[in-house]
Amino acid sequence: MMLLKYLEIGFVAELSWWWVLAPFALAVAWWAWADASGYTKRKAMEKMDLKKKNRLEKQRESLGIKPRRR
Known part of the structure; x- marks a missing residue:
């Protein structure tokens, strides 16, 4: 414009x-x-937590450990 x-x-x-x-x-x-x-910082932390969770799930899956049920 x-x-x-x-x-x-x-x-x-x-x-x-x-x-x-x-x-x-x-x-x-x-x-x-x-x-x-703090919105920016909070969103960055949520993104890092999601990456961490996905990484842990992938490692557990490669080891043959069943995911936890809650």
Whole structure:
């Protein structure tokens, strides 16, 4: 959109620069919130835990150990 606005192509040329640059401001706000709230760290830990679980299950399967039932 920014390139279309700069080159004055299509309906974007008629939009205000505020509408064109608003997604960038929203992205910065999202990243600031995600870092401040711990969302990013929590998601990274969940991903690592899933990898660990899958690795352990694969090792148990290769050893012929049946998976635990809960």
